[in-house]
Amino acid sequence: MSIKVNSVKCPECxxxxxxxxxxxxxxxxxxxxxxxxxDENKYxxxxxxxxxxxxxxxxxxxxxxxxxxxxxxxxxxxTIRSALTIIWLILSxxxxxxxxxxxxxxxxxxxxxxxxFYLGAPLVGGGAxxxxxxxxxxxxxxSLIRNGGIRFPKGIMPFNDKNYEVVRNALExxxxxxxxxxxxxxxxxxxxxxxxxxxxxxxxxxxxxxEGKVFMPNDPVTITYxxx
Numbered sequence: 001m002s003i004k005v006n007s008v009k010c011p012e013c014x015x016x017x018x019x020x021x022x023x024x025x026x027x028x029x030x031x032x033x034x035x036x037x038x039d040e041n042k043y044x045x046x047x048x049x050x051x052x053x054x055x056x057x058x059x060x061x062x063x064x065x066x067x068x069x070x071x072x073x074x075x076x077x078x079t080i081r082s083a084l085t086i087i088w089l090i091l092s093x094x095x096x097x098x099x100x101x102x103x104x105x106x107x108x109x110x111x112x113x114x115x116x117f118y119l120g121a122p123l124v125g126g127g128a129x130x131x132x133x134x135x136x137x138x139x140x141x142x143s144l145i146r147n148g149g150i151r152f153p154k155g156i157m158p159f160n161d162k163n164y165e166v167v168r169n170a171l172e173x174x175x176x177x178x179x180x181x182x183x184x185x186x187x188x189x190x191x192x193x194x195x196x197x198x199x200x201x202x203x204x205x206x207x208x209x210x211e212g213k214v215f216m217p218n219d220p221v222t223i224t225y226x227x228x
Contacts, residue, residue: 015030088123088128091123095115100112153211156170159201160199161197163194164196164225167198168181171221175217176221178218182224184227186226195226197226200224204220
């Protein structure tokens with residue numbers, strides 16, 4: 001908005017304010033609104049919401065702090081995984097070498113095989129499962145939660161003894177927003193399965209086989225159930 005400058009009307013409270021020649025800005029003496037003079041003949045209103053600016057600055061600082069903490073947690077998680085991987089490789093190598101040495105002799109063949117079966121296999125397989133499966137999933141779950149993810153609710157498994165509406169309500173209460181229920185139309189008499197009983201629940205096309213995993217609220221959830 002531009003007009004000749006002689007006096008200005010405050011955009012917030014409507015008070016008439018005199019403008020001295022040569023001034024580039026002034027504040028309303030009644031409400032504090034700021035008015036910027038763009039040149040010697042024209043002016044523009046410029047309202048400064050100090051509270052909003054301070055809130056935006058605070059939100060920015062909080063977000064930066066959260067990002068710093070997230071990076072720190074990720075770094076610590078990678079460090080722990082790297083250390084566990086090194087320890088696992090060393091122990092696995094030692095155990096396997098001992099087993100091979102033991103099996104190389106005729107007298108220790110059986111002992112070496114038993115050591116490999118009962119000690120080596122659990123150490124190698126269990127360690128690999130922990131390092132490459134469990135820990136990455138936990139890190140991914142924590143990352144999803146920090147970005148608004150929600151956990152698949154506990155207490156609704158096994159599904160096959162529950163009505164699909166009960167499962168759907170539980171998922172909606174947990175925060176899931178994209179739920180589709182599909183009737184399989186596989187019942188004629190209903191002797192083997194109750195109408196409405198759940199056959200399976202999947203998220204993002206993958207069947208749910210355990211509780212507590214983290215997903216985003218809008219991830220597609222599909223409930224298939226038995227019905228006529």
